[in-house]
Amino acid sequence: MSVSVLFRHHVRLHRVPLVPLAAGLALFEWMMTFVARQPAVSSFLTAALRAAPPEFLSLMNQDLLTSVSAQGIIGVGYTHPFVLIMMAVWTARVPCAALAGEVGRGTMNLVAARPVTRAAQIAAALGAFLGGLGILAAAAWLGTLIGLLGRPLPGVTAWRYLPVAAALWLTFAAFGTVAILVSALNREAGTAIAWLSGLMAGSYVLDYAARVWPRIASLRPLSLFRYYEPQRVVRSGLAGCDLLVFAAVAAGALLIAFVWFARRDL
C-alpha cells in the first residue's frame, strides 16, 4: 500500500523531465537510422573509422568491421555519449532525489513519520527509477523501430536492437542500484549526485583506459561498462555472464542500502 503511494509520488515528481529525455533518445536513435542509410555518411564514417587510431575505436567501444555496416552504425547509436548521458541523468536524478533529496529538503520527516518502512521507501524509489529507465530504453528502441519501419534497410531489423535496448536498461539499472546505495548513505541530493557521477565517470574511464593500456587491462572487469557491448549483443544476444554481473551488483548494492538506510538517522 505505502509502496504504491510512494511510487506514484515519485512518478509525479519526475514525470515531466522523463518526457524530454525519452523524446531525445527516440529522436537520436531515429536519426541514427538515417545516418546509417546515407551512402555519403557511411562512406565518410568508413573512411574515418579506417583512419582512426585504435585508441579512438576503443573509446567508441566498437568493432571496426561491424561499425561501418548500416547495422553497426545503428549499434553505435546505443553507445554514443549522448545516449549514455541521457540515461545517466535519469539514473542520478530519481534515486538521489528519492532518499538523500528528501532528507536534505526536510520532506523525509513527513514521509518517515507515517506508517512507511524504510524498506518500502527504497522499494518505491527503485520501482520509479526502473520504470522510468524502462521507458527511456524503450523510447530509444522505438526511435530505431520507427526509423527502420519508415525506410527499411536491407538485412537490418529493429528486433535485433531490442536486446541492445535491454542491455542499455540493465547497465543503467545496475548503476541505479548503486545510486540508491549512494543516496541511502547521504543527506543531500547534490552530494549523492556528485558521488554517483564520479562513480559512473570513473567506471567509463576505467573501461576505456583498460582497453587501451594493457598494464591495467586486468582491471577492466571492475567497470560496469565492460559488460555493455551493443555490437556483441547485436551479433550474439545478451550474455549470461553479463546478466550475472549486473544482478550481483544490484543485489549487493541494494542489500547494503536496505541495511544502512534502515538503521540511519533521518
Added chain:
Amino acid sequence: MSDAPLRTRGLGKRYGRVQALDDLSLDVEQGEVFGFLGPNGAGKTTTIRLLLGLIRPTAGEASVLGQPVSSPAVAWRAEVGFLPGDMTFWPRLSGLETLDFLAALAGRPPDGRAALLDRLALAATELARPVRTYSDGMKQKLGLVQALQCSPRLALLDEPTKGLDPLVQHGFYEIIADLKADGATVFLSSHVLSEVERVCDRVGMLRAGRLVSVGDVEALRRAERRRVRADFTADVDPTTLAHFGELVVGHPRRVELLVARAEIPALVARLGMLPLADLVVERPSLEVAFLEHYR
C-alpha cells in the same frame, strides 16, 4: 508496555560530543495536552524526532501508543499526527496534492480536513496553488492540516504556532481544544509560555537536553510572579513594601519586587500613596517563572 500513549525511560541522544538529550523519563497520559518548553537548542525537536523513530536513541527507550519506537512495526504511526518544526514541502505539488498524498500514506481517511481548513482559514483556491507560492504562514497552516487531517490519537506538534497570525493562532487553540474533547493526546513543543498556559494541562521544561521539571499548568499560573519596578521622585523606605513579595532591589528612589499576581492590585494601591515617578510590571522570563515554581 505502559498504557500511556507516550512513555520514555532514560531516553538520550548524543551527536558525537554533543549530548542533545539526556535521560528523559516522561509519561503523557491519554487525552492530555502536554507542553514541552525550552529555549532553542534545548532538545525539544530531538525528543519529538526520537518519539517518531526518525532518529535512533543512544540511550534509553520510548514507546508511542503502546509500541516500542525501536520495533520494526510501523502501523502505530497511522494514528500519530506530526508537525515538523521546519515546515518544508514538495514545491511543485499543490497544497491539495500534498494533503492527499500524505493522507494516502497514512492509510486513513482525511475526515478532519474540512474543519481544519475552515478553522485555519485556508481556502480551496489557495490549496490549488503550488506550495512554492505559499508564504511561511500558509506553509505552517498546511503543516497543521496534514498533521491533524486524519484525526490522530496522538499529535506531536513542534512549535505549532510559529509564523501564524493571532487570528489563526486562536483557531489553532480551538483545534487543540477539539482534539482534547475527542480524547486525543497532544504533545507540543514551544518556547512561548502564554501559548502553553493557554492550551496545556501539564508542561515539562527542558534545558540543555535535560528535563528540568514537569508540572501542572494551573499551579504554575497561580504561582507565577511578576517583577515590579517602581521609581520615586523622593526617597521612600523600601522595607515598607517588602511584605508584598520578595524585595530584589531596595534603594530609596527605586524598588524592585517579585510579587504574586494576586498581590498586584494591593501593591499598586500602596504605591499610589507614595511619590511614584514610574511603574513597570514585567512577566518574568519563561525559564525564571517555571523554575521559580518547580525547583
